[in-house]
Amino acid sequence: xxxxxxxxxxxxxxxxxxxxxxxxxxxxxxxxxxxxxxxxxxxxxxxxxxxxxxxxxxxxxxxxxxxxxxxxxxxxxxxxxxxxxxxxxxxxxxxxxxxxxxxxxxxxxxxxxxxxxxxxxxxxxxxxxxxxxxxxxxxxxxxxxxxxxxxxxxxxxxxxxxxxxxxxxxxxxxxxxxxxxxxxxxxxxxxxxxxxxxxxxxxxxxxxxxxxxxxxxxxxxxxxxxxxxxxxxxxxxxxxxxxxxxxxxxxxxxxxxxxxxxxxxxxxxxxxxxxxxxxxxxxxxxxxxxxxxxxxxxxxxxxxxxxxxxxxxxxxxxxxxxxxxxxxxxxxxxxxxxxxxxxxxxxxxxxxxxxxxxxxxxx
Amino acid sequence: xxxxxxxxxxxxxxxxxxxxxxxxxxxxxxxxxxxxxxxxxxxxxxxxxxxxxxxxxxxxxxxxxxxxxxxxxxxxxxxxxxxxxxxxxxxxxxxxxxxxxxxxxxxxxxxxxxxxxxxxxxxxxxxxxxxxxxxxxxxxxxxxxxxxxxxxxxxxxxxxxxxxxxxxxxxxxxxxxxxxxxxxxxxxxxxxxxxxxxxxxxxxxxxxxxxxxxxxxxxxxxxxxxxxxxxxxxx
Ligand SMILES: Nc1ncnc2c1ncn2[C@@H]1O[C@H](COP(=O)(O)OP(=O)(O)OP(=O)(O)O)[C@@H](O)[C@H]1O
Ligand SMILES: [Mg+2]
Numbered sequence: 001x002x003x004x005x006x007x008x009x010x011x012x013x014x015x016x017x018x019x020x021x022x023x024x025x026x027x028x029x030x031x032x033x034x035x036x037x038x039x040x041x042x043x044x045x046x047x048x049x050x051x052x053x054x055x056x057x058x059x060x061x062x063x064x065x066x067x068x069x070x071x072x073x074x075x076x077x078x079x080x081x082x083x084x085x086x087x088x089x090x091x092x093x094x095x096x097x098x099x100x101x102x103x104x105x106x107x108x109x110x111x112x113x114x115x116x117x118x119x120x121x122x123x124x125x126x127x128x129x130x131x132x133x134x135x136x137x138x139x140x141x142x143x144x145x146x147x148x149x150x151x152x153x154x155x156x157x158x159x160x161x162x163x164x165x166x167x168x169x170x171x172x173x174x175x176x177x178x179x180x181x182x183x184x185x186x187x188x189x190x191x192x193x194x195x196x197x198x199x200x201x202x203x204x205x206x207x208x209x210x211x212x213x214x215x216x217x218x219x220x221x222x223x224x225x226x227x228x229x230x231x232x233x234x235x236x237x238x239x240x241x242x243x244x245x246x247x248x249x250x251x252x253x254x255x256x257x258x259x260x261x262x263x264x265x266x267x268x269x270x271x272x273x274x275x276x277x278x279x280x281x282x283x284x285x286x287x288x289x290x291x292x293x294x295x296x297x298x299x300x301x302x303x304x305x306x307x308x309x310x311x312x313x314x315x316x317x318x319x320x321x322x323x324x325x326x327x328x329x330x331x332x333x334x335x336x337x338x339x340x341x342x343x344x345x346x347x348x349x350x351x352x353x354x355x356x357x358x359x360x361x362x363x
Numbered sequence: 364x365x366x367x368x369x370x371x372x373x374x375x376x377x378x379x380x381x382x383x384x385x386x387x388x389x390x391x392x393x394x395x396x397x398x399x400x401x402x403x404x405x406x407x408x409x410x411x412x413x414x415x416x417x418x419x420x421x422x423x424x425x426x427x428x429x430x431x432x433x434x435x436x437x438x439x440x441x442x443x444x445x446x447x448x449x450x451x452x453x454x455x456x457x458x459x460x461x462x463x464x465x466x467x468x469x470x471x472x473x474x475x476x477x478x479x480x481x482x483x484x485x486x487x488x489x490x491x492x493x494x495x496x497x498x499x500x501x502x503x504x505x506x507x508x509x510x511x512x513x514x515x516x517x518x519x520x521x522x523x524x525x526x527x528x529x530x531x532x533x534x535x536x537x538x539x540x541x542x543x544x545x546x547x548x549x550x551x552x553x554x555x556x557x558x559x560x561x562x563x564x565x566x567x568x569x570x571x572x573x574x575x576x577x578x579x580x581x582x583x584x585x586x587x588x589x590x591x592x593x594x595x596x597x598x
Contacts, residue, residue: 107491117486131490
């Protein structure tokens with residue numbers, strides 16, 4: 001298996017309904033010199049087996065704290081973390097040091113880091129062998145596995161090089177190979193592409209996606225870049241001030257009226273041209289994208305519709321179209337045409353009237 | 364004094380110095396390395412955080428380091444006799460030399476180990492490594508170039524201290540310089556001793572720097588390589 005950025009990937013997602021990472025009411029409070037910072041404030045996270053799950057949020061939102069709590073590099077203040085059916089918080093014991101069982105559980109969770117964290121004193125191959133040394137594997141087995149993994153990430157020819165001789169993207173490939181050495185079911189990635197240029201970011205994301213598809217690896221990734229979520233994630237969560245404020249599969253999010261994540265994943269702009277006009281955002285997914293709804297709307301109600309902006313994009317492997325249209329008259333005058341659009345199975349957002357819509361949607 | 368008179372004296376002195384410095388360096392490394400690592404591990408936020416132990420070790424190291432060697436030597440007389448059975452001669456000099464060098468080296472180790480990127484420690488923890496794994500696979504190998512430089516510094520310092528060991532009849536180059544050069548006005552003897560010391564120290568410094576640099580070169584350290592202290596032109 002040799003995965004390169006250009007290799008076509010099997011389109012089939014490997015997602016199942018089993019939750020492989022679950023956090024329940026997770027809180028983390030840092031106490032230093034009498035000051036308290038609540039980094040996580042009751043986080044419930046559910047990552048399904050085989051999916052790429054993105055957590056996005058602004059700096060200081062608590063993303064790193066969350067991912068570090070998943071393998072207990074950071075001890076949660078309260079709440080539980082379950083990975084692959086095992087309650088890690090129960091293994092953790094009382095002291096600050098990681099007991100044997102927790103260490104064994106960690107060896108089955110891969111982790112990649114923003115700054116790669118490769119040992120400069122070791123060659124690329126020896127870096128990949130390190131987790132295998134910790135697992136007590138024999139020398140022959142270690143080098144066989146390491147070379148196999150380096151081949152998988154496309155770096156077979158760099159086995160004898162030192163990290164200092166590699167580019168950032170190559171270092172991250174080594175980091176990924178190393179994270180896979182213990183045959184993990186779960187890969188944690190904290191800003192793995194944040195130190196890389198856009199081109200390299202794409203190739204690393206493609207690699208993660210391929211590993212996810214080909215090995216059935218569940219990936220939990222942290223990022224502050226919407227593009228990362230857009231290009232690889234099946235599901236996403238938005239964090240603010242230590243809480244998850246929105247979460248779901250990408251298509252669920254796009255179908256949620258007023259979703260901040262959806263709007264950020266798929267931004268639209270265009271201002272209303274006058275006071276007595278109503279701006280409506282229409283989101284098409286799958287089937288509905290093929291129906292000529294806008295012209296039907298114009299004919300049925302005999303109104304003039306202006307298109308302010310439109311785009312079609314692939315989000316999380318889904319074809320999605322969005323269009324911002326303008327209807328004559330105020331919002332109150334357009335309740336019927338908007339209802340017509342919603343009946344056609346389209347998702348409608350009226351900027352400035354979110355709350356009204358959410359209420360209507362709930363009825 | 365003729366050269367044929369001086370030669371055996373100088374040869375003996377060289378061996379005495381080498382013997383004292385060699386053994387005390389070995390003991391300083393064996394004792395100071397774990398102590399220095401322990402200072403880092405027990406510190407706040409360290410893997411074996413223990414504020415009390417850290418303070419106690421730190422204090423002992425500080426006191427031992429600040430004592431002038433000649434006082435340490437006198438203060439340790441009883442201890443030295445207990446260990447070696449005597450308080451004079453080369454063996455007796457090794458005890459205070461080593462005791463003085465352990466905390467000296469430990470502080471240098473502490474500084475070197477602190478420089479290791481904490482991300483590497485976390486990476487090994489995330490793989491399921493324990494504290495001992497972190498020490499063996501990360502802290503020591505990653506700080507090796509600095510540890511070698513620290514050893515070089517310690518050897519050079521020990522050559523200096525060993526000159527004072529002449530006062531307990533341990534011999535060595537410093538002893539010759541004092542006895543012949545200062546007490547008997549044999550200036551020629553003194554200058555030869557000085558020259559030998561200068562050469563020995565330069566060679567040790569050069570070898571140490573070379574070893575540290577060649578290890579460093581392959582590494583991904585972001586900081587500049589340690590500078591050659593004596594032979595800048597060679598770089
Ligand atoms: N070890 C720590 N001690 C004290 N406070 C901390 C510690 N680590 C994080 N914090 C605080 O917790 C909050 C959340 O930090 P965290 O690193 O999880 O944010 P983040 O979302 O990863 O941000 P970024 O995008 O900048 O990496 C911040 O206010 C931060 O200052
Ligand atoms: Mg972070």
